[in-house]
Each structure stands twice: as C-alpha cells, then as structure tokens.
Amino acid sequence: MSQPQFKKIVIFGVGLIGGSFALALRKAGVVEEVVGFGRSAGNLQQAKELGIIDRIGQDVAAEVRDADLVLLATPVGQMAELMSRIALHLGGQTLITDGGSTKSDVVRDAYAQLGGKVAQFVPAHPIAGAEQSGAAAAGADLYMGKKVILTPLPENSPQAVARVQAAWEECGANVHRLTHTEHDAVFAAVSHLPHLLSFALVHDLAQRDNRDVLLSFAASGFRDFTRIAASSPEMWRDICLANREALLKELQIYIAELNKMSGALASGDAAQLEQTFHTARELRAGWTEQ
Amino acid sequence: MSQPQFKKIVIFGVGLIGGSFALALRKAGVVEEVVGFGRSAGNLQQAKELGIIDRIGQDVAAEVRDADLVLLATPVGQMAELMSRIALHLGGQTLITDGGSTKSDVVRDAYAQLGGKVAQFVPAHPIAGAEQSGAAAAGADLYMGKKVILTPLPENSPQAVARVQAAWEECGANVHRLTHTEHDAVFAAVSHLPHLLSFALVHDLAQRDNRDVLLSFAASGFRDFTRIAASSPEMWRDICLANREALLKELQIYIAELNKMSGALASGDAAQLEQTFHTARELRAGWTEQ
Numbered sequence: 001m002s003q004p005q006f007k008k009i010v011i012f013g014v015g016l017i018g019g020s021f022a023l024a025l026r027k028a029g030v031v032e033e034v035v036g037f038g039r040s041a042g043n044l045q046q047a048k049e050l051g052i053i054d055r056i057g058q059d060v061a062a063e064v065r066d067a068d069l070v071l072l073a074t075p076v077g078q079m080a081e082l083m084s085r086i087a088l089h090l091g092g093q094t095l096i097t098d099g100g101s102t103k104s105d106v107v108r109d110a111y112a113q114l115g116g117k118v119a120q121f122v123p124a125h126p127i128a129g130a131e132q133s134g135a136a137a138a139g140a141d142l143y144m145g146k147k148v149i150l151t152p153l154p155e156n157s158p159q160a161v162a163r164v165q166a167a168w169e170e171c172g173a174n175v176h177r178l179t180h181t182e183h184d185a186v187f188a189a190v191s192h193l194p195h196l197l198s199f200a201l202v203h204d205l206a207q208r209d210n211r212d213v214l215l216s217f218a219a220s221g222f223r224d225f226t227r228i229a230a231s232s233p234e235m236w237r238d239i240c241l242a243n244r245e246a247l248l249k250e251l252q253i254y255i256a257e258l259n260k261m262s263g264a265l266a267s268g269d270a271a272q273l274e275q276t277f278h279t280a281r282e283l284r285a286g287w288t289e290q
Numbered sequence: 291m292s293q294p295q296f297k298k299i300v301i302f303g304v305g306l307i308g309g310s311f312a313l314a315l316r317k318a319g320v321v322e323e324v325v326g327f328g329r330s331a332g333n334l335q336q337a338k339e340l341g342i343i344d345r346i347g348q349d350v351a352a353e354v355r356d357a358d359l360v361l362l363a364t365p366v367g368q369m370a371e372l373m374s375r376i377a378l379h380l381g382g383q384t385l386i387t388d389g390g391s392t393k394s395d396v397v398r399d400a401y402a403q404l405g406g407k408v409a410q411f412v413p414a415h416p417i418a419g420a421e422q423s424g425a426a427a428a429g430a431d432l433y434m435g436k437k438v439i440l441t442p443l444p445e446n447s448p449q450a451v452a453r454v455q456a457a458w459e460e461c462g463a464n465v466h467r468l469t470h471t472e473h474d475a476v477f478a479a480v481s482h483l484p485h486l487l488s489f490a491l492v493h494d495l496a497q498r499d500n501r502d503v504l505l506s507f508a509a510s511g512f513r514d515f516t517r518i519a520a521s522s523p524e525m526w527r528d529i530c531l532a533n534r535e536a537l538l539k540e541l542q543i544y545i546a547e548l549n550k551m552s553g554a555l556a557s558g559d560a561a562q563l564e565q566t567f568h569t570a571r572e573l574r575a576g577w578t579e580q
Contacts, residue, residue, distance in 0.1 A: 127509050147507065176507075189495065190508040194515040196551060197487060202570035204547045205479065215577050217437065217466075218480040219417050224514040225484040229574040233567035237560055244555050251552050255545060257494045261486060262541050265534050270527055277523035280492035284519040287505050 005030040005166065006068040010057065012037045012082055014047040017099040017126060018073030019138025022052050024171035027140040035063050047135035061089040069167060072098040077238045079106055083113035090114075096121040097164045101187070101235075102242040103151045103180035110153075119155035122164035124148055125183065126173065133232075144172035147290075151180040188246035193254060195228050195236055196247065202229040295320040295456065296358040300347065302327045302372055304337040307389040307416060308363030309428025312342050314461035317430040325353050337425035351379040359457060362388040367528045369396055373403035380404075386411040387454045391477070391525075392532040393441045393470035400443075409445035412454035413470065414438055415477075416463060423522075434462035437580075441470040478536035483544060485518050485526055486537065492519040 009025065011018040014036040025031040036053035037060065038044050044056045057063045064070055064086045072079055079100065090096070096114075100106045103123050110121045127147040148168040152161045165175045178186065205211050240247055264272040299315065301308040304326040315321040326343035327350065328334050334346045347353045354360055354376045362369055369390065380386070386404075390396045393413050400411045417437040438458040442451045455465045468476065495501050530537055554562040 127507070147509075149507070186504055186507050189504050190512050194491065194511055197491065197548075198515060199567045199570040200547045200551055201484065201487065201544065202574045203566050204544055206569050206573045211573070214476055214479050215573075216580060217417070217439070217476050218577070219437075219579060221518045222480050222484055223579050224517045225488060226574050227514045228511045229570045231567075231571065233564050233571050236567050237564040240555060240563055241558060241560060244558070248552060248555050251548065251555070254491065254494055255548055255552070257490045258487075258541065258545055258548075261490055262538060262545070265530060265538050265541070268531060268534070270531060273530055274523050274527040276493050277489050277521075277526050279496050280489040280519045281521065281523050283496040283501070283505075284492045284516050287508070289509060289513050290506060 005163075005170070006032070008033045008035065008067045008069075010035045010037070010063050010067040010070045011053065011073060012071065013073035013075075013078075013099075014038050014044060014053060014135050014138075015073065015133050016137045016142070017128070018071055019047055019050075019052045019135045020128070020140065020142035021071055021073065021099070021126075021171060023138055023140035024143055025167065026051075028170040030167075030170050035067075037063075043135050047138075050135060050138075052135055052138055060085055064089050064094060065091045067091065067094050069164075070094060070096045072096065072100070075235065075238055076100040076102055076106055076242050080109040080113055083109055087114050087117060090117050090120060094120060095160055095164055097124045097167070099124065099126055101125060101191075101239050103149075103183045104246075105242040107151065107153065107180045118153060119157065120160065121153065122156055122161055123151045123153070123180065124164065124168060125151070125187075126168070141172065143168070146173050148173040148175050149183055150175055150177050151183050152177060184243050184246045188243055188250045192239060192243055192247050193250045195231060196240065196251065197254070198226050198229040199231075199236070202226050295460075296322070298323045298325065298357045299359045299361065300325045300327070300353050300357040301343065301361045301363060303363035303365075303368075303389075304328050304334060304343060304425050304428075305363065305423050306427045306432070307418070308361055309337055309340075309342045309425045310418070310430065310432035311361055311363065311389070311416075311461060313428055313430035314433055315457065316341075318460040320457075320460050325357075327353075333425050337428075340425060340428075342425055342428055350375055354379050354384060355381045357381065357384050359454075360384060360386045362386065362390070365525065365528055366390040366392055366396055366532050370399040370403055373399055377404050377407060380407050380410060384410060385450055385454055387414045387457070389414065389416055391415060391481075391529050393439075393473045394536075395532040397441065397443065397470045408443060409447065410450065411443065412446055412451055413441045413443070414454065414458060415441070415473065416458070431462065433458070436463050438463040438465050439473055440465055440467050441473050442467065474533050474536045478533055478540045482529060482533055482537050483540045485521060486530065486541065487544070488516050488519040489521075489526070492516050 009031050022034045034053045035055050035057045036044055036047055037057040047053045106123055110118050128142050168175050299321050312324045324343045325345050325347045326334055326337055327347040337343045400408050418432050458465050
C-alpha cells in the first residue's frame with residue numbers, strides 16, 4: 001500500500017468543487033483524512049454520509065495547523081474573510097489552493113490577508129461544470145480530463161507549486177499555468193463576456209409586453225445561445241465584479257464590433273457582413289473543445 | 291386508396307427544405323407527381339435517384355401551367371428573379387408557397403413580380419434546421435412537430451390559405467399565422483440578432499494575435515453560445531440584409547442594454563447586475579422549446 005501524499009486535507013466549502021476534489025483524491029488513494037468546513041450544517045452532514053469528508057471541522061485554528069493542504073472552495077466573495085480566519089493558524093508546511101473562477105481578486109485578498117504566509121498559497125481555477133451545486137453533486141470524476149489553471153505567485157517555491165499541481169493532477173486534471181492577469185483577461189474574453197451577453201439578450205426580451213409570443217417562436221439557435229443565461233445570478237454577479245476591469249475592456253471592444261456591424265447593415269454592405277461572418281465561421285468551425 | 295390532394299407539385303430548389311417537403315407529402319400519400327428545378331444538375335440528378343422528385347423539369351412555363359402547387363425553396367435573394375420567370379405562366383389554379391426565412395422582402399418581391407397573380411402566393415417560413423444542405427440532407431420527417439409560419443396576404447382567398455396550410459400540415463408541421471411584419475420583428479429578436487451577436491463575438495476573437503490561447507481555454511459556455519457562428523455566411527448575409535430594418539432596431543436596443551450593463555459594472559452596482567441576471571435566469575429557466 002502506497003503512502004498517502006497528503007495526510008490531512010481541510011476543505012472550506014464542501015460543494016461540487018470542494019467535494020469532487022476530496023472524492024478524486026480519495027479515489028487516487030493519496031489522502032488519509034479529509035476535514036470539511038462550511039456554512040450549511042445539513043450539507044456537511046450529507047458530505048460525511050456520502051463519504052466525501054471524514055469529519056466535520058469544529059476548530060479552524062486546530063485543523064489548519066497540521067493540515068498538508070487547505071482547499072478554499074467557497075464563492076470568491078467569501079475568500080478574504082476565510083483567509084483572515086486561517087492566516088494566523090496555518091502551519092509552516094500547510095499549502096493552500098482554491099477553486100475560484102477569478103484570480104486577480106483572490107490574489108489581492110491573499111496578499112492582504114495572508115501576509116508573510118502568502119508563499120503557501122498557490123491559486124487555482126478548475127474549469128469544471130457549475131450547473132449543479134452542493135455535496136450531493138460532487139463526483140470523483142468531475143476533473144477527469146478537465147483543465148485546471150494555476151496562477152502561481154512570485155513568492156511560491158517551485159516545490160509548493162509542484163505539490164499543488166500534483167494534487168490537481170491526481171484528480172485527473174490537465175494543469176496549465178498563467179499569471180493571474182493573463183487568466184482574468186482570457187476568461188473575460190471566452191467566458192465572462194459570453195455570459196454577460198447571453199444574460200443581456202434574455203433580460204432585453206423579458207422587458208417586453210410580447211415576450212411570450214417572442215419566446216414561443218424561439219428555436220434551437222436561441223436555445224443554445226441563451227443556455228448560460230440560466231446560470232446562477234449571484235455567482236455571476238460576483239464573477240463580473242471580481243473581474244470587472246478585464247470584463248469592461250472586453251465589453252467595450254464588443255460594443256465597438258456591434259457598432260461596426262450596425263454600420264454595415266445600415267449601409268447594406270453585403271461584402272463586409274459576409275466577410276465578418278465568414279471569418280467567424282472559419283474560426284468556430286475549426287475549433288473543438290479541448 | 292385515397293385521391294392525392296395534389297396532382298402535381300413543382301419545386302424550385304430541391305435541397306433540405308424543398309426536398310423534405312416533397313418526401314413528406316409523398317409519405318403522406320397526398321401528391322401524385324413532383325417536378326424539380328434547380329441550378330445544380332448533379333443535385334437534381336441525386337434528388338431523382340433518391341426518389342425525391344419524379345422528373346427534372348426542362349420547361350418552366352409548361353410545368354407551372356398545370357401545377358397544383360409551386361414551392362419556392364431557393365435562397366431568398368433568388369426569389370424575385372424566379373417569380374418573374376413563372377409569373378406569366380402560372381395556371382389559374384396554381385398556388386405558390388415558399389420556404390424563405392424572411393417574409394417582408396419576399397412579399398415585396400411577390401407584389402412586384404407576380405402582379406395580378408399575387409393572390410395565388412401564400413408565403414411561409416418553416417422553422418426547421420438548416421445546418422445541412424442539398425437533396426441528400428432531405429428527409430420525410432424534417433417538419434414533423436416543427437412550426438411553420440404562414441404570413442397570408444390580404445389578396446389570398448381563405449381557400450388558398452387553407453390549401454397551403456393543409457400541405458404544410460400533411461408534412462407534420464404545426465402551422466401558425468402572423469403578418470409578414472410581425473414575423474420579421476419576431477425573428478429579428480429571437481433568431482437573427484442572436485446569430486449576429488454570436489458571429490460578432492467570434493469575429494472579435496479572430497482578430498487577436500492570441501486567439502489560439504484564448505480558444506484553448508474556451509469551454510462549454512463558449513461552445514453553446516457560438517454554435518450558430520458556424521452557420522452559412524452567405525445565408526446569414528442575405529437574411530440580415532433582407533430583414534435589416536427590424537434587425538437594426540433590435541441591435542440598437544441591445545447595444546443600449548449593453549451600455550446599461552457597462553455602466554452598472556463600472557460603478558460596481560452589484561444590485562443592478564444581480565437583478566438583471568436574475569430576471570434573465572427566471573425567464574430562460576422557465577422556457578422550453580416548443
């Protein structure tokens with residue numbers, strides 16, 4: 001029997017992201033004990049019954065002192081407070097990673113709250129579905145073949161980064177590295193902006209007196225385009241605000257693009273419209289999710 | 291054996307739309323003979339081999355003179371010329387319908403080209419997938435359970451409308467009626483605008499030096515939002531131009547919506563963002579394609 005790489009892991013927020021991390025590491029046989037903290041006693045109890053965690057944590061200070069790894073898997077808006085609660089008590093060998101969808105804000109929080117222990121924090125963003133939530137939605141295979149982006153800090157030692165990377169790889173993930181600024185710019189463009197645009201279209205239709213007639217004739221194009229408009233309003237409010245600088249920049253570029261298309265339409269510029277659509281189609285038809 | 295309701299049907303453009311119409315009416319046993327015209331000899335030959343049409347038409351004048359029903363299933367940009375070719379030769383009992391995705395432009399063409407015979411034209415828009423094309427893509431079940439919108443003209447007799455409606459219903463479609471103006475306003479909002487927005491996002495990314503990095507991190511939200519950006523550039527150029535007044539109006543409303551969201555983001559107005567997302571999510575989550 002191989003020696004577990006992690007004797008004890010502490011997870012804050014035992015939902016889809018945190019619970020799946022625990023289950024995956026258990027399945028890989030690399031963790032001995034998992035302790036869970038969270039705001040919902042019912043969810044924690046369920047996590048225990050489902051075998052996701054061994055114990056429900058009672059004393060944050062005591063649990064993080066001898067943990068090998070702490071995962072922060074709460075909404076990003078709660079991380080600053082959480083960091084301030086654990087900062088003083090972190091053991092010298094305890095590494096921290098997180099599951100937040102935005103990184104610059106989490107990194108800013110880490111510098112502010114963790115102080116001299118910021119080197120122990122290796123930020124991460126697992127790109128895995130968030131349509132369900134809660135411990136009951138967690139699964140050992142959630143990260144299998146999925147991307148996890150690490151955005152290491154200059155203060156991190158190579159060993160710390162390697163160990164956190166190894167944990168995510170044990171979950172089955174393909175780990176990539178970006179700076180937190182690169183990360184937020186990339187996700188503003190390919191994730192946050194599309195969500196905002198989809199919400200905006202449906203919100204626009206929702207204001208209309210004839211919305212029922214409009215929706216009764218909507219078909220598969222509308223269905224796919226607006227699927228992400230059924231995402232969690234609270235989660236997306238937080239993501240948009242957390243990444244608002246990069247998102248605002250993308251939004252302005254996009255509005256400029258729409259104004260150009262509006263001009264082409266108004267002047268009946270068939271060639272420009274076709275060229276725009278053609279360029280888009282070439283890129284999209286040649287793309288497959290990796 | 292029941293008497294066919296249509297002794298002879300002539301189809302211009304034997305592709306997905308035209309070919310499926312023929313196959314569906316054959317399957318329903320309500321047509322005796324189908325004659326096909328088109329620009330591609332190879333496609334017509336294939337349509338004949340596949341049993342979609344009985345004959346490849348040679349003489350437009352002779353064929354439309356004694357037809358019960360003519361279907362115009364070419365791209366909308368070609369309909370004016372086609373109407374001008376058949377107008378003089380249409381028999382007094384020959385009805386015409388079409389499969390165009392926009393209606394105001396087709397109706398305008400009909401008044402201009404068909405003259406006194408415009409009463410014989412009952413415009414239609416079948417809401418059925420257009421991802422494939424050509425006779426080989428046609429199927430007898432394409433319209434089963436799908437919507438077909440009729441936009442009758444004031445000149446149409448109730449009998450003419452009923453007979454064209456019956457033909458689409460024999461294909462398995464659920465027939466709805468709108469005016470051509472209503473039709474174009476509805477589809478500008480729920481179909482043409484989303485296509486334009488999806489093309490615009492992908493075109494925007496295609497301009498960037500780091501597009502490969504951006505696309506390598508795109509996931510399922512991006513995939514669904516941009517699926518329609520792989521649609522035919524030529525077809526969507528024509529649809530956008532054909533319906534440009536209604537589409538420009540929608541585009542301006544949408545840009546105003548984005549400017550409002552940009553303001554909320556810039557000022558960090560969490561409540562307004564959440565309210566916008568919440569309203570959108572409520573509507574979208576409660577909607578199912580009919």
